[in-house]
Structures are given as C-alpha cells and as structure tokens.
Amino acid sequence: MGEHHHGPAKGLKRWIFATNHKDIGTMYLWFSFAMFLLGGAFAMIIRAELFQPGLQLVEPGFFNQMTTMHGLIMVFGAIMPSFVGLANWMIPMMIGAPDMALPRMNNLSFWILPPTFLLLASTLFMEGGAPAFGWTFYAPLSTTYAPPSVTFFIFAVHLLGLSSIMGSINIVATVWNLRAPGMTWMKMPLFVWTWFITAYLLIAVMPVLAGAVTMMLMDIHFGTSFFSAAGGGDPVLFQHVFWFFGHPEVYIIILPAFGVVSQIIPTFARKPLFGYDSMVYATASIAFLSFIVWAHHMYTVGMPIAGELFFMYATLLIAVPTGVKVFNWITTMWRGAMTFETPMLFCIGFVVLFTLGGFTGVMLSMAPSDFQYHDSYFVVAHFHYVMVAGAVFSMTGAVYYWLPKWCGRMYSEPMGKIHFWISFVGFNLAFFPQHFVGLAGMPRRIPDYASQFADFNMLSSVGAFIYGGSQILFLYNVISTIVAGKPVSDDKVWEGAEGLEWTVATPAPFHTFAVPPRVK
C-alpha cells in the first residue's frame, strides 16, 4: 500500500475542521496564551489598584470582578488548555501513535472553548457587571447575592466541563489503545503517565463541578434551597462540593507540569530520570490523596474536630509522594553533565519555587496555624508559587523545549535566558512579599489595605509588572522563532534528548508514525 500522506487543508478550513492532533494542539496553545495575556491584564489592574493604599483606579465592585475573572481565566482558560494543547502535540508523538484516538471529538473539545470564553468575558459588559464572587464562587454570595450575569457564568462552566471531559476521554482512549508495539505501561514517558492520571482526575471531578453549578442554577431560578439555610439547605454544602472538585483540580494543573519537568531535567542532565517507577507510583498516590483532602480549604467553617483532624492528617500525607518527586529530580541532576539552556532554567526554577510553595503548603495543612493563614495573602503567595512558578514555569519551559521540534527553528537562546531571569526576579518580587503581609494580617481579595502593608504591596506590584512585561518578550521570542528562527535539521535537537518524539523529522511532519515504531 502506497503511503499517501496528504497535507493540511488550505486557509481557514484547516483550523475550523482540524482533526490533526498537531493543528489542534497548536490552536490550544495559542488560545491558552491569549487567555494568559487577558487574565494577566486583569492581574495588572489588580496590582495597579494595590500599588498604594486608597482607591485610585477602580471601584471595589469592579475590583472583585477582576479578581474573579483573573482566577477563572487563568485556571480554566490559560493553564488547563495549555496543558491539553501540549498533550495533543506530544502524547501521540511520545507513544508512537499516528494521532489522537478520537480526532473529531478533539476538534469539538477545542472549538467549545473560544465561544465559552467570549461568553464569560462578555459578562463584564452586562448590567450588574461580571461575576464578582471570587473564582471559588461561594454561595450565597454567588446565588442570592450574585449579579444577573451569574447565569451566563454557570453556562460557561458547563461548557468548559464538557470540553475538559471530552479532552480527557480522548487522552485516556489514546493512551489505552494507540501505544506502539513494545511501548508497555512502564516504558511510557512520564509526561504521558502524568497526563493519563490527570485525565482520570478530570473525568472524575468535572461532573462534580457541573453538579455544583447546577445546584446554584436551581437555587437562583427554580426556588430550591440547596445552599440557603432559610429553606433547609446549607451554604457550607457548596464548599464541600466545590472543593471535592477543587482540590483534585489543583493536581490536574500540576501533574502534567510534573510530567514536563520529568522530561526536561534528564535531557539537560544527560542522565536517565532517577526512580522512574517511584515517580509513577508517587503520581498515582498524589492523585488518590487528592480525593480525600478537600476540606483543608475549609478549616475555618466550623467542622467537627474529628473532621479537622482527618483532613489535616490526610493532607500531611501528600507531602510524602511530592517530596519523593523533588528528591528524584534532584538526584537526576546529581552527577549528570548539566547544561543550562532556557528549558532547563525554567525547570530548575520550577523545582526551587514549587518546593517553596510545597513548604508553605505543609504549613497551611496544619489546621491550628491555618486559622491564622486562611484567606490571607499568605494563601495567595502559596498558590501562586505552585500555580505560576509550578504550572506556568513548566509550561514555559515546555514551549522552549519542544518549539524547535514543532517548527523546525531554534529560538533565541540569549533572549530565552533573559526571559527566564526577568520572570524569576519579577515573580519572586511579586509574590514573596505577599507571605509577609499575609502573616501580618492582610486578608485576600481586598481592593484597599491598611497603611502598614503599603511598602510590600508596592514591591509586589512592581514585581507583577515585571513578570507581566516579561511575557511580551516571550511572545516576541516565539513569533520571531517561527518566522525567522535559525533552522534546525537534527531530529534530536537536544544532545541528551530521549524518546520517540525525537526520532521523527524536524520540524515534525503533518503526519507522524503512520507506521507504528517498534519500541525495544
């Protein structure tokens, strides 16, 4: 049978009717970057208002819309789709598959996203304004006391859930069915493993989120009282349901990041990943534990002491497999022959800053001390260390790492390094002082603050502007690479790179592995 490679369709049709995993991956990546800039713009407004005490730029109501939209867009629009894009591009190439298992569903799960975020962003222009109840949308602030736009928000969350579930089913089906001969479970690259586990987490918890917002919809429009004590319901029920989704959600975000780091560090250490098996088991343990720790977000709601103790002990346990991962990465570096190209810098940045976020995570897990940390800027600092320096740093590293394979051109290494150092300094300047103001008593989600927090907030704003500005450099570097980067012809690109994705031509052709490779 003659091999009959056909290229992509021409023009807009190529993207609208895309079924090719690489095209869909590319669209996911660009879309998520656009959302990253939008969510980032909201963050800049927040930090500009917090630059000095007093109200200067925005009204408190609009400030709350900004914090809410920043959170929602970053979590659901930027970070999650970026990793789905990466999964689309890399999973088939890593397991020797010709494409994703369900290409048309893949198209649908992407194309749900742009209209959904258009809908969500349009709430900013509605009467009563956008949702202003925080990305965690606690009832009854998000039900009885919500602006009318909450109904659009609920619909948007339903659509996002739909998209995520379809994306996950696709990944699960691909990994189960399309592995090349010889690609046994314990030979799969860690990025594939972490995404495989993440996909199951998504399938398990997105329906729970859908349930939570459906109950809200019923309370708002159909006279039920799930979350209203006056009608026999309980506002705290909302928090239990939300965090039953919300805690696995944070691992949904971070596990693929673990996978990326586990691919990149061995490449630049020129040494195989240390403790592959234990990495897989640790990932699975983290995923399991993520289901039994949700109420550590709710220590102050007044749970019975037995509940507090259970959730505290279970949460402490997470430190064990997470620690194993960090130790494995560092041991992978040990006695390697390291070089420090941009992807490696972002991964080392990840290991250091994510570990700091892990330390504050252990502190937060202690229920009695959490009574002081809870809902303060200490928490804001903590989750930005794991979300930004964790997920976003690893994603940025991933783009630099695989970009030459994707487009056949090399990015500018000096510009990449400058991007890293500006990001690193800006990020720490923005978020490290937030530990201080949080411990000293500054609550989160406030548009104005007492004078004693002024200096650290100013520093924090300066850092945020630096970090935000550095993304423009990133955008420029990526575009100039695609347009005019130095061509790369080596299949391997990186000296120490291992894995099937480095066996295909550079740039990766439209169709890869039409004939499955044989993995030894």
Added chain:
Amino acid sequence: MCFKAKRLHRLALGPVLSLLGLTSRLAWSDDTKVNQINMPVSVTEVGASIYNLHMTIFWICVVIGVLVFGVMFYSIFAHRKSRGVTPSNFHESTTVEIAWTVVPFLILLVMAVPATTTLINVYDTTDADMDILITGYQWKWKYEYLDEAGENLTFFSNLSTSQEEIYNREAKGEHYLLEVDEPVVVPVNSKVRLLITANDVIHSWWVPELAVKRDAIPGFINETWFRAEREGIYRGQCAELCGRDHGFMPIVVNVVSQQKYTDWLSDKQAEAAEIKALMAQTFTLDDLVKRGKDVYARDCQLCHGANGEGGIGKAIAGSSIATGPVATHLDVGIYGVSGTSMQSFGKQLNDVDMAAVITYQRNAFGNNMGDMVQPLDVFNHKQGQ
C-alpha cells in the same frame, strides 16, 4: 515628595529590620507594625501555641530546604558539562526511595502531635466567662452581649475611616481602614466565648493577635473562644469575600481591665435606657432632621451620596419614595428592597434613628415635604406589618 522619600527609606530598611524581627521576637515592639513580616505573637495562650507551631514548621522547612537546595546547587555547580564531567548512568535505588519516603513521614508524624493538641485546645469552648454573639452583615458587624437575664446589649460596629481618606482626598490616619465607631470591649483574662453567624452572605471574623478566625455562616452558629492576657486594642478584618465592601468591615477589640469593662458596660446600659426613653418622646422637626443628618452620614451616604444624588443606590433627592407616602418610605427603610443592595435597616437602627433618618430624607436635598416621622410611628409600623 516628603512622603515618598520616607516610603523609599522604609522600603530599604524594612526587610533588613524585619529579618532581625523574625529571629528575635523581642525585637518587634507592639506599636511598630509597619512592614511586619511574621505572624504577630498572640496575646492568648492558644495563640502562643499556634505561633510556636507555625515557627516550628517554618524552621523544619528551612532545614529541609537548606539540605535539599544545598545538594541541588552543589550539583549545579559541580556536575555541569562545562567542567568536563561525564554523566553517570545510575537511575534507581529502592533503598534510597524507601528512605526518603519513610523519613519525611516520620517528620510529619512529629509535626502532627503539637498540631493536634493545639487544635483540641481551640475547640474547647467550655467554661466561658461571657458570651458574645457576632453577626456579619454586608458590610458591618453586629455584637450582642448575651445576658442571662435577657437584657442583651446590642450594637453595630461600622468602619469609621472617612470616604475622603479612602479616595485620597485627605491624609490617611494612623489606623486607616482598621478603625470602627463602636469597638468590642472585653475584660482581660476572661474566657470569652464567641458565637458567630451572619445575616446575608458568609463573612469571617479574624483578629490576628487574638488568633481567632472563624467563618460567619448565615443560618448556622459557629463557636470559638479567646482569653486575652494583655490589655490593648487589637485590630482585624473580615477574611471571607462578602461582596463589594469586603475590605471595609474591620474589627476592633478593646481588651480592658475588669473595672473598666464594668464601667463601659454600665455606660452602655445607660445609653440603651436613654434610647428607650427617647422612643416614647415626640420630637420637633428640627431635632429629627439634626439627628437624621448624622444617621444618614453613617448608614446611607456610602450608597446614596452625600447630597442624596445616588450612586450604588438610587437617588433620594426628588425620589418618588422620599416624596411619596410615609408608609412606603418606612417599608423601604425598615425592610429593604429584596434583590437589590438596599438592606433592611429595621434591626440595625433603633426606632429613634429610623424616624430621624426618614424625616431627614423627606426634608433634605430639596425634598421639602415638611412632614415628619416620630419613633412611635416607626414602632407602630413595625407592629402593623
């Protein structure tokens, strides 16, 4: 400019001073809170154990961090290709994996012990000397001193920082955003049990120096307690996002000697009795307008504007409500308008203040209605509904 120079000066010195503060608790005096970088040392016993727990975990993390990052940075320094090293190929060791699973587990076990004992202490609300029922409102706190004889003392506590300061038209005071018109007053060394709930959305009552943070949940009552061991004024804020003015509902707790507390309590009771007496009186239009002007400034102005021009709320100047029938005006004031930000003020204002503010609204901002509402009218209106 002078302000800026001072700020920059503090900016440079702050972190350095703060680092000293972190290692030595004594270096940080009570009144210097600017650029504080650590949790305040609490004035309660529970707070002290929370602080110790916090510092213990902190130092454990520091030690682990130094070890782990030490190894990593040594490796980054020594095992780099530019030094001409050849990479090893080792990639597994079950012994090592077991070791770094078991050791952290043991460390966590050690940490769980003080955490558990502290938590048990926090939950022990028995044998309280007094009870205060705290209710969160959008965006103020209500305090109710529960009394066995049923003579509860009730008052609202509002932010007392002016809009002028918030909108930068006036210099900010020393306790900007952390000051209220009516602080909570409690005696030193007494076990105060707090019963915390909310009227509308979820709020959270947080005073860092008392080491108390507990959510105020509408329809449910949470319990917690503190026993302040040192007199002083302790300030906090609402910690749970509760809508537009979440950042503007501070908490001030005034811990005083037993004697001062008793005096304060009898003053407050006398005040309450006075209001009670006033409720039966008939006022002149001028008296009502005068009193109503103050009430308006405290409770209405934020939404309805200093000249009744409206803003977040509707305009009062020339409004059909303020120039229409008195009964409708009373309805809006007492019961609010559901589905809007107009709250019900029936329980927040006493009948005298309600009568005064309604009268004021009907006779100010060009609404020259010339009629008035007496406290008894408010009382009767409430009964009638």
